[in-house]
Amino acid sequence: MAGLWVKFWGTRGSIPVALDSATIRGKLTRAIVAAAGKGLDTQEKARAWVENQLEFSVSHTFGGNSACVQLDAGDKEYVLCDLGSGVRVFGNHVVARDGASKPNVYHVFVSHLHWDHIMGFPFFAPAYVPGNTIRIYGCHKELESALRRQQDAPCFPVPFHRLGASIEFVTLEPGRSYDVAGWSVTAKLQAHSGDSYGYRFVRDGRVVVYTTDSEHRLDDPSAVEAAATFFADADLVIFDAMYSLAEAVSVKEDWGHSSNVVGVELCQLANAKHLVLFHHEPANDDERIAQIWQETLRYEEISRSGESLRISMAYDGLEIEL
Amino acid sequence: MHITQEHYADALVLTLAGRIDNSTTEGLKAGLDAYVATCRAGGDRLVLDFSKVEYISSVGLRVLMLAAKQSREQGGTIVVAALQPVVREIFEISRFNLVFECFGTVREALAKVSPAGLAAYDAKRGT
Numbered sequence: 001m002a003g004l005w006v007k008f009w010g011t012r013g014s015i016p017v018a019l020d021s022a023t024i025r026g027k028l029t030r031a032i033v034a035a036a037g038k039g040l041d042t043q044e045k046a047r048a049w050v051e052n053q054l055e056f057s058v059s060h061t062f063g064g065n066s067a068c069v070q071l072d073a074g075d076k077e078y079v080l081c082d083l084g085s086g087v088r089v090f091g092n093h094v095v096a097r098d099g100a101s102k103p104n105v106y107h108v109f110v111s112h113l114h115w116d117h118i119m120g121f122p123f124f125a126p127a128y129v130p131g132n133t134i135r136i137y138g139c140h141k142e143l144e145s146a147l148r149r150q151q152d153a154p155c156f157p158v159p160f161h162r163l164g165a166s167i168e169f170v171t172l173e174p175g176r177s178y179d180v181a182g183w184s185v186t187a188k189l190q191a192h193s194g195d196s197y198g199y200r201f202v203r204d205g206r207v208v209v210y211t212t213d214s215e216h217r218l219d220d221p222s223a224v225e226a227a228a229t230f231f232a233d234a235d236l237v238i239f240d241a242m243y244s245l246a247e248a249v250s251v252k253e254d255w256g257h258s259s260n261v262v263g264v265e266l267c268q269l270a271n272a273k274h275l276v277l278f279h280h281e282p283a284n285d286d287e288r289i290a291q292i293w294q295e296t297l298r299y300e301e302i303s304r305s306g307e308s309l310r311i312s313m314a315y316d317g318l319e320i321e322l
Numbered sequence: 323m324h325i326t327q328e329h330y331a332d333a334l335v336l337t338l339a340g341r342i343d344n345s346t347t348e349g350l351k352a353g354l355d356a357y358v359a360t361c362r363a364g365g366d367r368l369v370l371d372f373s374k375v376e377y378i379s380s381v382g383l384r385v386l387m388l389a390a391k392q393s394r395e396q397g398g399t400i401v402v403a404a405l406q407p408v409v410r411e412i413f414e415i416s417r418f419n420l421v422f423e424c425f426g427t428v429r430e431a432l433a434k435v436s437p438a439g440l441a442a443y444d445a446k447r448g449t
Contacts, residue, residue, distance in 0.1 A: 218381045221344075245416035249384045250391070261380050261416050295415040302408055303379065 010065030010086020057290035063316030103131035190214035192256035231270035323349030333439030342382035363397030
């Protein structure tokens with residue numbers, strides 16, 4: 001796949017979420033009713049209708065795995081953000097495509113050490129394969145100990161030291177630019193319990209900002225300005241929009257997350273081109289998330305003063321070309 | 323931020339005007355603070371008249387949240403009235419319609435929070 005792509009393997013916040021049978025039956029029921037009279041008498045017609053006509057929240061799900069995003073420039077070495085449960089799916093995909101024995105190099109930038117952002121690593125198949133190199137970058141001094149500890153007995157049957165791959169840890173300094181696998185990467189401290197770090201990736205004049213688990217204090221102009229500088233002219237901003245604005249500034253203030261409304265405003269301030277709402281609240285079902293998407297599109301229209309901002313809602317399996 | 327006030331018995335109607343964004347929020351906060359301080363149990367009910375507000379951003383909504391929180395802690399009542407369609411949409415998108423009880427008109431707001439205020443309001447208008 002040529003060009004620069006961003007692929008979403010895990011998009012849910014806090015904890016993975018599975019579709020249950022009742023939800024699937026509900027989607028099927030709605031799809032069958034919507035398909036009535038459409039003459040969908042072949043697989044091809046049905047597939048095209050599902051992909052192009054059926055309501056998005058019925059034909060899709062916004063994803064159950066926790067945070068894992070891939071930056072794909074077509075290189076041999078892989079670049080990822082976070083090790084949530086989505087990294088299990090990514091790892092299986094690589095093994096299925098390349099075979100288990102082909103040695104690969106993986107560069108992983110970890111936002112922070114809360115469980116939903118590291119829980120996929122014990123299930124990351126390439127970690128068990130000798131010959132693979134996994135380089136894990138982060139700004140927390142506990143980066144290595146946190147990854148090791150989650151595989152300690154009695155929590156997991158395979159201790160970290162038994163993993164076959166060569167696993168290295170690299171501590172980054174926020175604000176400093178690093179060259180990794182063809183990308184220039186800069187970390188930024190974010191407001192979140194225990195701290196989190198956003199990453200600004202630059203390559204071939206393209207900019208991707210990965211900023212999850214970050215609360216934006218609206219009463220601090222210098223913090224708003226710093227965020228806008230970090231997002232400046234980004235082609236893509238992957239943004240934690242877990243809560244509504246009302247929740248984020250009231251009962252869930254200081255919980256370390258942000259909202260769709262603030263995401264739009266910061267991207268507009270920063271002249272970013274494309275906002276992806278990410279880290280979905282586990283309590284929200286597909287219909288609710290689709291509603292938030294439509295509302296965010298409308299808020300962008302209302303608040304727009306210059307160029308329009310493209311807005312997407314992240315889901316597991318979403319791929320965006322820069 | 324331009325704020326005007328009218329008293330109706332035990333209700334105070336504050337009419338906000340203009341655009342509430344980064345450049346005007348400090349003015350909004352400064353303008354509201356004194357009124358919110360007295361919005362307590364047994365004190366004036368506050369009705370925020372939004373009929374002249376064209377837009378409100380997140381930072382402005384946060385100021386309203388602080389006002390609501392303080393009023394409630396003091397046992398006071400604060401409601402919103404006469405949202406323009408676009409501002410009503412912003413309240414719904416941000417879920418601030420769940421924070422504030424929103425009324426179509428100032429009169430409807432007074433009817434809910436202050437019967438005496440409603441009578442004074444109607445008397446002033448000869449209705």
